[in-house]
Amino acid sequence: MPYIVDGRRVIVVGTRQSALALTQTGQVIDQLKAICAENGLPYDFEIRKIVTKGDRILDVTLSKVGGKGLFVKEIEQALFDQEIDLAVHSMKDMPYELPEGLMNGAVPKRVDPRDCLISAGDLSLEQLPQGAKVGTSSLRRSSQLKNARPDLQIESIRGNIDSRIKKLETEGFDAIVLAAAGLHRMSWDGKISAYLAEQLCVPAVGQGALGIECREADAEVRELLALLNDPITALAVSAERSFLGALNGGCQIPIGAHATIVGEAEDGSALLELTGIVGSADGSVLLKETLQGNDPVALGLEAAALLKARGADRILAEVRG
Ligand SMILES: NCc1[nH]cc(CCC(=O)O)c1CC(=O)O
Numbered sequence: 001m002p003y004i005v006d007g008r009r010v011i012v013v014g015t016r017q018s019a020l021a022l023t024q025t026g027q028v029i030d031q032l033k034a035i036c037a038e039n040g041l042p043y044d045f046e047i048r049k050i051v052t053k054g055d056r057i058l059d060v061t062l063s064k065v066g067g068k069g070l071f072v073k074e075i076e077q078a079l080f081d082q083e084i085d086l087a088v089h090s091m092k093d094m095p096y097e098l099p100e101g102l103m104n105g106a107v108p109k110r111v112d113p114r115d116c117l118i119s120a121g122d123l124s125l126e127q128l129p130q131g132a133k134v135g136t137s138s139l140r141r142s143s144q145l146k147n148a149r150p151d152l153q154i155e156s157i158r159g160n161i162d163s164r165i166k167k168l169e170t171e172g173f174d175a176i177v178l179a180a181a182g183l184h185r186m187s188w189d190g191k192i193s194a195y196l197a198e199q200l201c202v203p204a205v206g207q208g209a210l211g212i213e214c215r216e217a218d219a220e221v222r223e224l225l226a227l228l229n230d231p232i233t234a235l236a237v238s239a240e241r242s243f244l245g246a247l248n249g250g251c252q253i254p255i256g257a258h259a260t261i262v263g264e265a266e267d268g269s270a271l272l273e274l275t276g277i278v279g280s281a282d283g284s285v286l287l288k289e290t291l292q293g294n295d296p297v298a299l300g301l302e303a304a305a306l307l308k309a310r311g312a313d314r315i316l317a318e319v320r321g
Helices: 019-039 073-080 139-148 161-170 180-185 219-226 231-246 296-309 312-320
Strands: 008-015 043-049 086-090 102-106 115-119 133-135 153-155 175-179 194-196 210-215 255-264 270-279 286-293
Touching (some): 008 073, 008 219, 019 043, 019 161, 019 210, 073 086, 073 102, 073 210, 102 219, 139 153, 161 175, 231 255, 231 296, 255 296, 270 296, 270 312, 286 296
Parallel strands (some): 133 153
Antiparallel strands (some): 086 210, 255 270
């Protein structure tokens, strides 16, 4: 039953309670309010905070805990229970397959997909001293950084982005690696020392994009979310996620993919270019493919098949243990 106050439906928005999650949820609500005003839609919005398993186990290595969607299970339950009507996720934390009855109702316009460095002394990757201690718990990042700079000493760093930035100082890191998108959403761009080019450090699938999950049966919310969807971002993310799905990956294994629209195909549809990587944790092996096509799902499958033919499955099996 929709929740009605003074004759208007109140759409309840679920979110994790990290500073980033709250900020991006607030930004999506602002966009939805603007869409409602423009289109004369009679909805109000309310935020409901939800604690997920991923939030409770930030002190252990997530890849060891395993399981995809550590940040979404409780949120999906709240959607099923009608405690919330939609949920804002970082696309890269969203599992490849959504449960029956739920759907991704919108992929808003993507912000900067790149990773970046925050370093002591504002140094770039090239400028970091020999053997510099770099904090990241992402195998995708460590694989690519070690590949570019085998001398770096990569160490695990956990926590939300605010606590990682504090640890840069308190735990003697020379630099940490974070997604530019999170910093951008928090208006912390000023802390960024250097951006890592997409080709040097291929981003996580969906990085910089959001996904808005809702119930398939909720026609009102679906119609509202359709107005927030950015078709170009959705196309690119769909190619990246197809690649991830074909490799059976989550965000805690060394897989990266980045798609952009590079032109028009012969039939007038958008021409996509996808770069996908699979690497070993130590960076000694880094397999990369870049290809173009106009069918996002086929493109992702094709890139995955090419990497599998070069041994990606074996690398992933080793990482998964
Ligand atoms: N895995 C954590 C996570 N999930 C989403 C973001 C922010 C970037 C984004 O929205 O893509 C981050 C932080 C980070 O990787 O630095």
